[in-house]
Amino acid sequence: MDLGTHAGFIIASYAVCLAVVFGLILWVVIDRKRQEADLEELADQGITRAATAGDKASKAAKA
Amino acid sequence: MAIWDYANPTRFLRLVQIILPWLIGLCVIAFAVGLYMTFYTTPDDYQQGATVKIMYIHVPAAWLAMMCYSVMTISSLGTLVWKHPLADVSAKAAAPIGAAFTFMSLVTGSLWGKPMWGTYWVWDARLTSVLVLFIMYLGLIALWRTMEDPIKAGKAAAILTLVGALNLPIIKFSVEWWNTLHQPASVMRMDGPTIDASMLIPLFVMAVAFTLLFFVLHLMAMRNEILRRRVRAMRLKAAATARPATVTATAQPAE
Numbered sequence: 001m002d003l004g005t006h007a008g009f010i011i012a013s014y015a016v017c018l019a020v021v022f023g024l025i026l027w028v029v030i031d032r033k034r035q036e037a038d039l040e041e042l043a044d045q046g047i048t049r050a051a052t053a054g055d056k057a058s059k060a061a062k063a
Numbered sequence: 064m065a066i067w068d069y070a071n072p073t074r075f076l077r078l079v080q081i082i083l084p085w086l087i088g089l090c091v092i093a094f095a096v097g098l099y100m101t102f103y104t105t106p107d108d109y110q111q112g113a114t115v116k117i118m119y120i121h122v123p124a125a126w127l128a129m130m131c132y133s134v135m136t137i138s139s140l141g142t143l144v145w146k147h148p149l150a151d152v153s154a155k156a157a158a159p160i161g162a163a164f165t166f167m168s169l170v171t172g173s174l175w176g177k178p179m180w181g182t183y184w185v186w187d188a189r190l191t192s193v194l195v196l197f198i199m200y201l202g203l204i205a206l207w208r209t210m211e212d213p214i215k216a217g218k219a220a221a222i223l224t225l226v227g228a229l230n231l232p233i234i235k236f237s238v239e240w241w242n243t244l245h246q247p248a249s250v251m252r253m254d255g256p257t258i259d260a261s262m263l264i265p266l267f268v269m270a271v272a273f274t275l276l277f278f279v280l281h282l283m284a285m286r287n288e289i290l291r292r293r294v295r296a297m298r299l300k301a302a303a304t305a306r307p308a309t310v311t312a313t314a315q316p317a318e
Contacts, residue, residue, distance in 0.1 A: 001103065006113070013121070013170070013171040016170045016171065017120050020166065024165070025280070028287060030285050032283070035291050035294060036290065037291035039294060042301070045301070047297050047298075047300070047301045049297065051254075062194050
């Protein structure tokens with residue numbers, strides 16, 4: 001594979017794209033882990049979606 | 064099944080769980096085929112030489128930069144007109160991805176421009192309008208970050224997105240309306256593409272790969288945004304239920 005006299009520009013272009021795509025993948029993966037850690041932390045404190053739904057149900061029953 | 068059936072985030076998350084592995088697999092295959100064709104089967108251009116290989120990432124990145132903003136525009140209409148609960152989630156999740164593709168398109172365009180035009184940058188209509196698109200993306204990301212309430216931020220961002228959508232036809236037709244250094248369209252033309260099939264097919268495969276990458280990242284980012292809103296809602300709920308107890312606790316000694 002011969003990239004000719006402008007090989008540096010071609011390699012730099014693909015390197016930038018690779019870096020951006022890896023950056024995007026890292027962003028979504030790290031963000032997901034952060035959200036799941038936050039949800040686990042809340043669950044450890046006894047705050048779950050089921051519990052908050054239960055609160056709503058009890059309020060509705062009182063009303 | 065109608066789009067409204069996926070207004071339920073739990074149902075949407077279940078759908079994402081099912082289709083995401085397939086999309087990732089297809090995306091990897093498309094990139095493998097596209098890159099193989101780019102580096103091993105496509106011929107060099109008779110004028111550009113091997114530098115034409117930059118086109119196989121620059122053109123799909125530029126298309127995706129515009130497609131991503133189109134998705135955000137449709138999502139913004141969903142927020143303002145139909146009040147679809149996932150519309151602003153979609154728009155917010157798409158903005159950083161669109162910014163990244165626009166950045167990719169600007170950088171690869173510059174790196175192609177230096178050996179071909181003799182300059183990295185020129186203030187012609189196409190390049191400038193794409194730079195405006197990049198600034199729009201950054202502005203929208205900043206707007207979402209400055210407002211704490213995601214519903215209010217979503218509405219404000221939706222209005223700004225619709226205003227910014229005026230830039231899309233300017234980008235598309237800039238090479239026809241003005242005399243630009245950037246070459247006119249050579250793929251999406253009324254009289255058909257002017258590129259030879261030996262270059263058009265790899266370009267098409269790379270465009271499919273980039274599009275699949277966008278959908279993979281968009282679905283993953285939407286899932287994250289739904290989880291973020293759940294965390295926020297649960298924290299607010301916990302704070303609201305804890306507050307009366309705190310007030311009682313602090314009020315008792317005073318009595």
